[in-house]
Amino acid sequence: MIAEILGVGTELLLGDIANTNAQFLSKALAGLGISVYGHTAVGDNPGRLRAALEYGFGKADMVVACGGLGPTMDDITKEVAAKYFGREMFVDQPSWEAIQQRFAGRHLPENVIRNATVPEGSILFPNHHGSAPGVCIEQDGKILILLPGPPHELEPMFMKYAVPFLRQKTDKVFVSRTLKIVGVGESNVETMLQDLIDNQTNPTVAPYAKLTEVALRITAAAPCEDAANALITPIAEEIYSRLGQHIYGEDNDCMAEIILNKLEGQTLAIAESCTGGLLTSALVDIPGSSKVLSEGVITYSNEAKLTRLGVVLTDHGAVSSQTAAAMAEGVARTSGAGIGISTTGIAGPDGGTADKPVGLVYIGLYINGKTLTKELRLIGDRNEIRARAVVAALDFLRLNI
């Protein structure tokens, strides 16, 4: 089955809100084995909404539309849908009673009866978080599902009522595994997997670049989840054999969380200069980080490096592997932590020289009684360089635990 997702609402077209419903529904439909071939958004305009329905049903078996089910004059979705299918509208008594109960003891606005007014012959999805029921119309092999716009109403309604309805309609599922890759750029990932990408059928293999990592999505279609996973496994294994440690996790895995889990029972302290708190914060993002993380210091000035960490600068200067090493050892020693990690570098835009350009960053790591350092040459603006330095430092720690 092929589906189109249609967002209704002028606020979408003015950029006042983000279209999170399209993302939620796309993910949910993919999991049901329903292919989404397009998203559309239109304003609260009957003519353009009608045209969008015609366009959607011209290329899809099902349209899922969100928004415009409310009681105001801007809310036109049900009327346009009813006209499209040649049906009259009527007041659904159970919905109307539920709405009156919802407003019990409060003033009932005149127009709210429109919430209970629906096309004849629809299946209704109850709304436990708002007044407007969802509507489902099947006709001539096409399915139209209308859902309320607010995500906190749409999401539970879809999961509770639309999903069981749709499960009866599909004969396959889609499963995706996303491999998360660090330390290799998108172009290089593609080059290393060129044959797999060129020859892909089912599963499909697709890399896409983010600011600090590359996501590699493997998607398989099959009659059930186990069969889909069985198709994905050999491809994933081949990719692991080629990319090895560059793959730090999958799907919703988070590098900071992986590191904290690996460091259970140990203690970590952090000394930052150019990253300015972002590295420590990446770990504090994770609940329970206090079990491992004892402290961080942002020794932004050279004096602070001396007074907090006992670091005496050499001829090599503040941005050097020597200073990174001394900072990592210093923070471990002064905090009593078993592991110390440090960053020192030039985030820009000023401060670079021919010898030490913007983007030069050193990581120091004191672990298991040894001190390691790594030199990075990063690109981007000030905050991109800092973000990339944080990920590189986390990755250096991950690979050396």
Added chain:
Amino acid sequence: MIAEILGVGTELLLGDIANTNAQFLSKALAGLGISVYGHTAVGDNPGRLRAALEYGFGKADMVVACGGLGPTMDDITKEVAAKYFGREMFVDQPSWEAIQQRFAGRHLPENVIRNATVPEGSILFPNHHGSAPGVCIEQDGKILILLPGPPHELEPMFMKYAVPFLRQKTDKVFVSRTLKIVGVGESNVETMLQDLIDNQTNPTVAPYAKLTEVALRITAAAPCEDAANALITPIAEEIYSRLGQHIYGEDNDCMAEIILNKLEGQTLAIAESCTGGLLTSALVDIPGSSKVLSEGVITYSNEAKLTRLGVVLTDHGAVSSQTAAAMAEGVARTSGAGIGISTTGIAGPDGGTADKPVGLVYIGLYINGKTLTKELRLIGDRNEIRARAVVAALDFLRLNI
């Protein structure tokens, strides 16, 4: 002029990412006086992308498409666009040289030349944050703009290159002034400005809630910028008279930058607990922060509060105004800075009690020889509470300099 926004990328249709580009572009185009009548998203499929272009240009004068400009085989937007307009593709030498410079000293993957391959006769928008230039094609009264998918590349490219290009295409000017409000929620802002919002014509007055502040956008349409600004000024003055110090700046003003400018010639040190580095990082975001910021400490454990700052916990515990005060005084004293600021609180999800619930945060401020504290009761998840604590701390500092 009427525009359609087109997102290209199968990851959109699988729900892997949110379509933030459509929201950003809708807002930006509205500001230019260009009406967006629809959004569309399609996958990395040439046939469906071609159909989407035909559909878009059937109802709009301009299509702005995002995504699919990268070097991999999935990246098809430029080729489909070239075919649609009947143009050949060629390698743009300046873009190719810029890419080679970007990769200087690193391995240059074979396929990355595709980034520099563009339709003949296009205007190119340089990409200062990635390899793929933006492309603009004008033909037969239609305009097609192609932008890279990653928001950190698209947004600066659009503002710097597409906006000036589009300004020449419209016959009236829209000017917006956005007032940035902190410490008052969206509902209260609306209540305080109810008459201005209800009676708005030109300029329009629209509040938007963000995670840590409220943005109030005043937009005027006029034949030229001076006339538009003259319409805005009296409204803005009225709003300043009502909201006073709650307005910390306008448009691209950044509270951290405002604070660092005010603190010129003074020194600041930071002691964080639950904010975990985010407060220090907010200041390090600003180039030149080293002139004011000497250091930060994240005294995540109670031991660290003692050893780094000399803070002895009282019966009031780690999360108390007493501890916040001691941390602020302690970091100023141990660093030698003139001003010390601190945060201590419960970010959640665990750690809350009936007396000290999740969201309870104290700020401490040692300034001009005096110590001030503030108690906050914040809502949201762990990272929302931390982000809100950072803004509240910065605002407390701002109001007390």
